[in-house]
Amino acid sequence: xxxxxxxxxxxxxxxxxxxxxxxxxxxxxxxxxxxxxxxxxxxxxxxxxxxxxxxxxxxxxxxxxxxxxxxxxxxxxxxxxxxxxxxxxxxxxxxxxxxxxxxxxxxxxxxxxxxxxxxxxxxxxxxxxxxxxxxxxxxxxxxxxxxxxxxxxxxxxxxxxxxxxxxxxxxxxxxxxxxxxxxxxxxxxxxxxxxxxxxxxxxxxxxxxxxxxxxxxxxxxxxxxxxxxxxxxxxxxxxxxxxxxxxxxxxxxxxxxxxxxxxxxxxxxxxxxxxxxxxxxxxxxxxxxxxxxxxxxxxxxxxxxxxxxxxxxxxxxxxxxxxxxxxxxxxxxxxxxxxxxxxxxxxxxxxxxxxxxxxxxxxxxxxxxxxxxxxxxxxxxxxxxxxxxxxxxxxxxxxxxxxxxxxxxxxxxxxxxxxxx
Numbered sequence: 215x216x217x218x219x220x221x222x223x224x225x226x227x228x229x230x231x232x233x234x235x236x237x238x239x240x241x242x243x244x245x246x247x248x249x250x251x252x253x254x255x256x257x258x259x260x261x262x263x264x265x266x267x268x269x270x271x272x273x274x275x276x277x278x279x280x281x282x283x284x285x286x287x288x289x290x291x292x293x294x295x296x297x298x299x300x301x302x303x304x305x306x307x308x309x310x311x312x313x314x315x316x317x318x319x320x321x322x323x324x325x326x327x328x329x330x331x332x333x334x335x336x337x338x339x340x341x342x343x344x345x346x347x348x349x350x351x352x353x354x355x356x357x358x359x360x361x362x363x364x365x366x367x368x369x370x371x372x373x374x375x376x377x378x379x380x381x382x383x384x385x386x387x388x389x390x391x392x393x394x395x396x397x398x399x400x401x402x403x404x405x406x407x408x409x410x411x412x413x414x415x416x417x418x419x420x421x422x423x424x425x426x427x428x429x430x431x432x433x434x435x436x437x438x439x440x441x442x443x444x445x446x447x448x449x450x451x452x453x454x455x456x457x458x459x460x461x462x463x464x465x466x467x468x469x470x471x472x473x474x475x476x477x478x479x480x481x482x483x484x485x486x487x488x489x490x491x492x493x494x495x496x497x498x499x500x501x502x503x504x505x506x507x508x509x510x511x512x513x514x515x516x517x518x519x520x521x522x523x524x525x526x527x528x529x530x531x532x533x534x535x536x537x538x539x540x541x542x543x544x545x546x547x548x549x550x551x552x553x554x555x556x557x558x559x560x561x562x563x564x565x566x567x568x569x570x571x572x573x574x575x576x577x578x579x580x581x582x583x584x585x586x587x588x589x590x591x592x593x594x595x596x597x598x599x600x601x602x603x604x605x606x607x608x609x610x611x612x613x614x615x616x617x618x619x620x621x622x623x624x625x626x627x628x629x630x631x632x633x634x635x
Contacts, residue, residue, distance in 0.1 A: 218239055218243060219233075219237055219239050219240045219243070221240070221243070221625075221626055221629040221630055222626070222630060224240070225622055225625070225626050227597075227619070228592070228593055228594035228597055228619070229590040229591060229592050229593055229594065230590065230591045230593060230622065231588070231590065231591070232583040232584075232586075232587075232589055232590075232591055233583075234407070234409060234591070235406070235407035235409065235410060235531075235532075235579070235580055235583045236407065236531060236532060236580075236583060236584060237531065238531045240531075241407075241528070241530070241531035243629060244528070244625075244629070245274050245275055245528065247628050247629050247631075248274075248514055248625065248628045248629070249273060249274025249275070249276075249514070249515075249528070250273075250274065250363075250364040250365065251363070251364065251365045251368065251628060252363065252365070252368070252374075252513070252514055252628060253354070253361040253362070253363050253368065253371055253374050253375075254273045254274065254361060254362055254363060254514070254515055255359060255360070255361050255512065255515055255516035255525065256271050256273065256278065256280050256290055256360055256361065256362045257269055257271065257280045257288075257360040258358055258359060258360065258394075258395075258396050258523070258539075258541075259355065259358035259359075259360065260358065260393070260394070260395035260396050260544060261280075261307065261396055262280065262281065262282045262288065263282075264282065264309070265282050265283060265284045265285070265286060265324070266281075266282065266284070266309045266310055266311060266324065267281070267282050267307075267308075267309050268280060268281040268282070268303070268307065268308060268309070268310060268324070269306065269307040270293060270303055270304070270305065270306060270307070272527050273290070273351065273362055273363075273364070274527075274528065275528070276292060277292070277293040277294070277301060278290050278291060278292055278293055278351065278362070279291050279292075279293050279302070279303050279313065279348070280360065280362075281324045281325075282324070283323070283324040283325045284324065287325070288353055288355065288360055289324065289325050289326055289350060289353065290350065290351040290353050290360075290362035291326040291347075291348040291349060291350050291351070292348060292349040292350075292351075293348075294348070294349070295315040295317065295318075295320055295348075296320070296328065296346040296347070296348065296349075297315065297317070297318055297320050298317060298318065300315050300316065300317040302314065302315045302316075302320075302322060302348070310324075311324070312324065312329060313348075318332065319331075319332040320332075322347070322348050325347075326347045326348035326349075326350050327343070327344075327347050328343040328344075328346045328347050328348075329343070331343070351363060351364055352364075352365070352366055352368070354370065354371035354372075355371070356371055356372065356375055356379065356382065357379075357382045357383060357386050358386065358393070358394060359382065359516070374454055375454075375456070375512070376452065376453050376454055376456070377452040377453050377456070377607075378452045378453075378454075378456040378458070378510060378512060381452070381458050381508070381510045381518075382510065382518065384466060384467055384468075384506065384508075385506050385508075385510060385518045387467070387468040387469060387502065387506070388468065388502045388505060388506060388521065388541060388543075389502065389543050389544065389546065390468075390498055390499040390501075390502030390503070390543050390546050390550065391495070391498060391499075391502075391543075391546070392543040392544050392545040392546040393543075393544040393545070394541050394542070394543070394544065395541065395542055395543070395544035396523070396539050396540070396541055397540040397541060397542045397551060397554070397555060398539075398540055398555075399537050399538060399539040399540065400537075400538055400563065400564050401535055401536060401537040401538070402535070402536055402564065402569070402573070403529060403533055403534065403535050403536070404533075404534055404536065404573045404576050404577055405532060405533055405577055405580060406532060406533070406534060406576045406577055406579060406580035407528075407531060407532060407534065407580060408514075408526050408527075408528040408534045409621075409625070410534075410576045410579050410580060411524075411526050411534055411536060411576060412511070412513075412514065412526065412618075412621055413618045413621070414572060414575075414576065415459075415509050415511050415517040415519055415524060415617075416449060416457050416459050416509060416511050416615075416616075416617025416618055416620075416621070417459075417615070417617075417618070418442065418443065418447065418449070418459055418461055418612045418613050419443070419595065419613040419615075420575065421440070421442075421443070421461075422441070422443060424571045424572065424574075424575050425567065425568055425571055427567050427571065428560075428561060428566075428567035428568050428571070431560070431567055432479075433478065433479060436477070436479060439462060439477075440461075440462075442461040442462060442612055443612065443613055445463075445612070446463050447459070447460045447461045447462065447463060447611075447612030448460050448463075448609045448610060448611060448612055449596075449609065449610050449611070449612055449614050449616045449617050450607065450608070450609040450610070450616065451608070451616055451617070451619070451620035452620070453620075454513060454624055455511075455513025455514065455620055455621045455623065455624025455625065456510070456511060456512050456513055456620065457510075457511045457616065457617030457620045457621065458508055458509070458510050458511070458617075459508060459509045459511075459612060459617055460507060460508040460612065461507055461508060461509070461520075461612060462507025462508070463507060464507065465501070465504065465505070465506055465507030465508075466506070466507055466508060468498070468501045468502055468506065469498070472494060472497045472498060472501065473497075476497065476500055477500075477504065480500045480503065480504065480553075483500060483503065483549065483550065483553050484496050484497075484500050486549055487499055487500070487547060487549070487550065490547070491547070499543075499546065499547065499550050500550075502543065502546075502550070503550050503553050503554050503557070504521075504557075505520045505521025505554075505557070506518075506520055506521065507520070508520070511617055511621065513620075513621050513624050513625075514526075514621075514624075514625075515527065521541070521554065521557065521558065522538055522539055522540055522541055522558055522562055523537075523538075523539040523541065524536065524537070524538055524539075525537040525539065532580060538558075538562045538563075538569065540554065540555055540558045540562075541554075542554050542555070593615050593618050593619055593622065594615065595613065595614050595615040596610040596611060596613070596614020596615055596616050597614075599611060599614065600614075600616075
């Protein structure tokens with residue numbers, strides 16, 4: 215029997231062994247110890263607003279159904295018939311009263327309960343339907359974000375999110391006074407390990423280099439706003455692998471500074487909104503359209519990234535799926551949501567400037583990490599340059615690799631079951 219890799223030997227406080235991106239045995243350990251024993255983001259409340267609504271997605275490698283039952287309760291269930299293991303739903307999203315396996319017709323309720331078995335008298339003895347529901351995961355929700363876990367003994371979601379909760383609340387102010395809603399998504403895969411992408415969303419250091427073509431495509435005012443290296447931005451470890459990277463401090467709380475001048479690129483939108491809304495509300499909507507000035511990384515699979523959700527799903531040790539989910543104002547002015555979509559397309563969209571450049575960098579990291587052996591991946595930027603707030607929490611310059619170190623500490627704790635200082 216082959217010995218499993220020792221995660222302790224692959225990670226230190228400021229560096230990692232390159233094999234963390236390519237060791238298949240390590241990847242299998244991650245799927246068990248991380249994706250079955252942590253809170254995994256599965257959906258946003260707006261994706262299933264009414265009883266009968268459902269989506270299909272994944273928790274790590276496991277296909278699941280997220281549904282809202284007739285009482286309004288959200289369930290996350292393995293997409294696997296209890297009879298012969300066929301998936302019971304192949305639609306990405308929809309509305310239904312039940313899930314019926316297409317192989318032998320076993321039928322399940324929105325809560326996963328087994329409701330019907332065709333030709334039940336053909337079995338030896340009586341089938342007890344109560345013993346054969348779809349397998350359910352534990353489900354909890356915060357601020358419209360729905361999480362699930364296989365681990366019944368894990369801490370509450372409230373405790374798990376901890377110091378990230380105020381940042382989630384700030385992120386949700388992009389509703390401009392209305393609830394936030396999802397407005398569609400696109401997804402793609404890249405030939406690299408999932409942790410490469412986990413690192414990227416808390417990496418401001420790369421922005422002026424990788425995204426030079428994007429910066430060249432925007433007006434001078436926007437360029438100035440996005441020139442945040444050397445500015446007052448910062449990155450902070452929020453515990454449990456979560457981190458926040460503040461790039462534009464003046465856009466942390468979108469309810470503040472409503473008297474600030476409206477950016478030139480939003481003047482036409484403001485003029486249209488003035489026809490239907492009072493001036494102060496127009497300013498609030500316009501600030502929401504521009505998005506938040508920070509990235510919030512929630513370990514292990516969700517980033518609330520300035521103005522969209524970025525969701526990662528490991529497909530194999532060297533392949534990862536990324537979903538970019540556009541968000542907008544649920545009940546807000548349609549013209550404002552349209553402008554948000556155009557901004558999303560400009561950077562995150564499949565024909566945008568940001569996504570192709572990021573994906574190229576991730577691909578190069580994967581390929582480069584295979585060159586040579588026992589060569590460290592450095593995670594040391596910012597060490598020794600931290601400052602301490604009045605509340606005792608440390609923060610670093612926005613270009614520091616603090617968020618990566620935070621994620622890898624949680625990675626090591628999950629992989630070893632031991633607390634890491």
